[in-house]
Amino acid sequence: MPLLTLARIVQGFGAAGIMSVNAALVRFTYPRNQLGHGIGINALVVAVSAAVGPTLAAGILSLGNWPWLFAINIPVGIAAVLIGRRALPHTPKAPHAFDWRGAILSALTFGIGIAAIDGAGHGEAPLLFAAEFVGAVIAGTILVRRELRAASPLLPVDLLRIPIFALSILTSIASFCAQMLAFVALPFYLQDRFGYSAVEIGLLITPWPIGVAFTAPVAG
Numbered sequence: 001m002p003l004l005t006l007a008r009i010v011q012g013f014g015a016a017g018i019m020s021v022n023a024a025l026v027r028f029t030y031p032r033n034q035l036g037h038g039i040g041i042n043a044l045v046v047a048v049s050a051a052v053g054p055t056l057a058a059g060i061l062s063l064g065n066w067p068w069l070f071a072i073n074i075p076v077g078i079a080a081v082l083i084g085r086r087a088l089p090h091t092p093k094a095p096h097a098f099d100w101r102g103a104i105l106s107a108l109t110f111g112i113g114i115a116a117i118d119g120a121g122h123g124e125a126p127l128l129f130a131a132e133f134v135g136a137v138i139a140g141t142i143l144v145r146r147e148l149r150a151a152s153p154l155l156p157v158d159l160l161r162i163p164i165f166a167l168s169i170l171t172s173i174a175s176f177c178a179q180m181l182a183f184v185a186l187p188f189y190l191q192d193r194f195g196y197s198a199v200e201i202g203l204l205i206t207p208w209p210i211g212v213a214f215t216a217p218v219a220g
Contacts, residue, residue: 007070028089043216050209058202094152102154105143112136182208 022042030038060068113136119129147153160166186205190196196204 028091040217044213047209047212054202054205058199061198096152099154108139109143
């Protein structure tokens with residue numbers, strides 16, 4: 001379990017690095033008049049991958065044990081790096097220095113905040129997760145005040161003054177949270193409540209991302 005946890009932390013850093021520059025790479029890959037189309041194609045690829053994931057995982061579990069779910073990431077990751085080195089655009093570096101203080105405050109805000117929510121959900125001592133929540137609020141307040149004064153902020157809080165932008169961001173956050181909560185909870189519910197096998201659960205979850213795959217290009 002400690003090795004698995006450590007590996008997931010490293011994988012999380014990698015995923016965060018990819019997701020934080022993904023939209024920028026789309027912007028540098030597609031012309032401005034095709035940006036919406038590019039975002040739609042990106043969402044289509046993500047949705048198709050999500051659709052294949054549960055079924056592929058179910059197939060792996062029907063043939064082998066759970067460590068193979070992680071082993072399959074190795075050749076896929078190597079292929080992604082090789083293809084990315086050849087195909088991704090070489091974008092210009094930003095003229096300003098990286099906002100390390102903002103990054104640390106952001107990590108504290110969201111990290112401690114998620115720990116507080118997780119502690120409350122797992123029945124930890126109320127005093128502990130309440131202290132974590134207060135710490136997250138304090139870090140978040142300092143972060144917002146600092147970013148409002150920064151010339152090149154890591155978190156451009158001032159953009160939230162634009163009503164349609166703020167509404168779009170909040171909608172995106174809400175829908176993403178709802179989808180992730182369902183993706184995490186549904187397999188356990190289908191197994192514990194209805195007794196479905198791993199293969200059946202994978203097939204039952206697959207239609208959801210297939211629906212996203214059909215709507216993403218239209219939305220883009």
